[in-house]
Amino acid sequence: MTDTTGGLGSVLSPVAGGGIPETLLEEAAYEAHRLAATTLPDDVKRAFVGMRDREQEELPKRVLEAIVDNFHAAEDDQRPVCADVGVPRIYAVIGNETAIAGGFVSFERAVRRATGRITSDLALRSNRCHPITRRNPGNNVGVFAPNIEYRVEPDADYIEICAVHKGGAFGTDFRMLVDGDGLPGIRKAVLDAIAEFGRRGLTCPPVVIGVGLGGTKDQSFSIAKQAAQLRPIGDRHPDPDVAALEDELLEMANSLGIGAMGYVGTAGYATDVHVEIAYTHSALTPMGVHQLCQATRRGVVRVHMDGRTETRPTPSWFSDYSRRMGVE
Amino acid sequence: MTTHRLSIPLQEDDVRQLRISDVVYLDGTVHTGRALVYEHVLQGQNQPLLDLANESNVQMHGAPAGVEDAPGEYRLSSIQATASFRYWKYVPDYVERFGIRAIIGKGGMDKWVYEDVFAKTGTVFLTTVGYGIAALYGRAVKRVIDVHWKEELGLPEAMWVLDVENFGPFIVDGDCTGASLAAEHVDSVNKNFAREYAKLPEYVLKRIGEIDHSLANEVIVGKPAGDGD
Incomplete structure (x- = not known):
């Protein structure tokens, strides 16, 4: 500071x-x-450097090298x-x-x-x-x-x-889950959002996935964006049930074989998953998903x-x- | 995965030798265009203000980060591309009419554009890398030559004409054989999605005020019926 x-x-x-x-x-x-x-935040820079070093596939490795070169260039030249x-x-x-x-x-x-x-x-x-x-x-x-x-x-x-x-444009979506959808419904909605936008790299991966669960329809979306944008990589929610879901969703997102830019890769699709909750209607779980691009x-x-x-x-x-x- | 450095205007031989996953750097004059430029030219019947085929046969789907400091004086800081497949209505016509040899963009075009159009015209699709390395690309822009139609289209959406040097890296996503790199990778990861979907039940209800998705649906719309035959 x-x-x-x-x-x-x-x-x-x-x-x-x-x-x-x-x-x-x-x-x-x-x-x-x-x-x-x-200037990308330090937690984000560290995550990309780590992914670049771990990636074993040539195409996404090349992409991650360019991403690291780019954040240095932006800071050195004071360019966006x-x-x-x-x-x-x-x-x-x-x-x-x-x-x-x-x-x-x-x-x-x-x-x-x-x-x-x-x-x-x-x-x-x-x-x-x-x-x-x-x-x-x-x-x-x-x-x-x-x-x-x-x-x-x-x-x-x-x-x-x-x-x-x-x-703009790609990475965010909404699903109104009902009481019977449970945890599998939450997993499926995240998978849907990755299938929709992660393939072909439209979200500009590696991404931080923010998930907003509950509240009202508009609130679920607001907290999903806040979860992705306002928490550092590696942070876990204080509620152990929410933290466990964050770990589980991150594992799923990184089990799909998608690397940087949507190419087949080994180092993962997401740098983290952050879930925020708001108490909601007893019959429903409105759910927002916000995938924050590598320009975090x-x-x-x-x-x-x-x-x-x-x-x-x-x-x-x-x-x-x-x-x-x-x-x- | 070969690396090429090519000068604009690109020759047909330059682009027909390229294969998906090759890396390309460019020198010369590149022009930008998004939906408003396409509509202005193709529907509004406005002729481009330079000879595209002979001066700038590379178009970038992008709106730069840039400002006009004084009338006609521009400062560009960063540039990259926007999702290209949404321009499927315009690209085939534009490429054919103006002798475009390369489109620089994001996400590739649907495969039929490469197969039906680019294979014939001798055009490639070059994807920007990482989709957010705009500072590196911005460094390679030596000069803003001009910005056409800024009054009509607004500064971001106008046609920026840029002098670039060692502009890249770009990856060949679509080549003149009709191959598509992004489509190959989508096919490869689909089995992993199918494996994860198999573990999950269907939603209880089909939809309540949201868009429904399945693995069969990509964001891109596919080849329009009765077109391109």
């Missing part, structure tokens, strides 16, 4: 009184976007890892003790400004356009864009900004009330509090 503000902290010491200023939030959101676009920035989005963890000088409107303005600036500075593709007219303002900002999801963390005095960039892009910056800014290796989106169970 490094201080990226170069001593701004002391200059901004009065923040404690008035809250975090908008300029500091804008710089933090900008830095989160920059990291997401250009992937040309498809997707629809850049923000996940924000808000400490319950945090105050913002201009309130939350100021935070949201900071995020929109940072998104427009980074699009121009790094020459990101401007994907965000009107869904009917296709009018494109050219800055990845528009109606509901970038989308910001919030969650609250108790006893914390920071805002943590996580930018996620994920290319997230950037995390935390801004504290005393003006300190730190980049972090992984977001703290999931916590004991966010997965709490009881009434209080």
Whole structure:
């Protein structure tokens, strides 16, 4: 964790009184976007290097070598890892003790400004356009864009900004399971999603597979995306039943003989499977599957009330509090 | 698995020697195009603003990460390809009309395009590697020569004309014999899927508000009835 503000902290010491200023939030959101676009997280890099070394088939080995060369090139040149920035989005963890000088409107303005600036500075593709007219303002900002999801963390005095960039089209799917489908139904839905998108490499494997189980239909999809995008490779859910399912699904995904780019390979299709659950209707299990491509892009910056800014290796989106169970 | 370095415009002999899984690097002028370019040219009857057959007979299915810093001044950072098989309606006509020798894309085209069209025209499909090594490809773009139809199509979807050097690596997915690398690999892994499916019961209900899938269905649609005979 490094201080990226170069001593701004002391200059901004009065923040404690008035809250975090908008300029500091804008710089933090900008830095989160920059990291997401250009720098793969360390856990992801380690996973690809390991796969490259293990792969025994020539074609996928060649692909993994190129993937490793590419993330070095992106970081060295400060180029986007992937040309498809997707629809850049923000996940924000808000400490319950945090105050913002201009309130939350100021935070949201900071995020929109940072998104427009980074699009121009790094020459990101401007994907965000009107869904009917296709009018494109050219800055990845528009109606509901970038989308910001919030969650609250108790006893914390920071805002943590996580930018996620994920290319479009392939890899996500939904299934409404009924009470009689049980665990085999969950396995089958994951297998369906891999059969649909993993063959021919449409998901850009190696992937992280996020599975969202339960809640409402829309919620199952949201937590599937969060599971894939906001947890580090190797992480296991604290609920042992969920963790066991994660292991089982990872084993299945890697038993199919698919390697990088969908070619026949030995080193595996997925770097990990993350499952998130939400309590759901007693008759149904809505289920989302989100397969996150090898350009696994997230950037995390935390801004504290005393003006300190730190980049972090992984977001703290999931916590004991966010997965709490009881009434209080 | 031979590695080739080829200059654009590609000659027919250059591409007829290529075989699936060969690796290719390119020098010269490449142009981009996705659905809007195809519609603009093929349905809108707009002539390309350069002589594609003689200047740029390689088309890439991609929209670069790039911005226009000043009128006519472009900065491209990264580039790669988008899923190509969804352009099956346009590719055969475009390749024939403009003498295209190579399409650079993602996921390959359905095999019938290679068998029925590319074998005749002397065209290959080059797949981008890893589908997300855009920084490496971006490094190989020396200059944005021009961006055509940016007002009509928007900057990402416009036809970018790029001067590239040692642009690659690309893997030959479809060659002039009609072979398809991706199709071979899909066939190889299907038995593993069948083994896993055999362990699982059918869903209790067919569908409740979601798309139903089976191993028989690929995302690509297959050869349209009555076409290409």
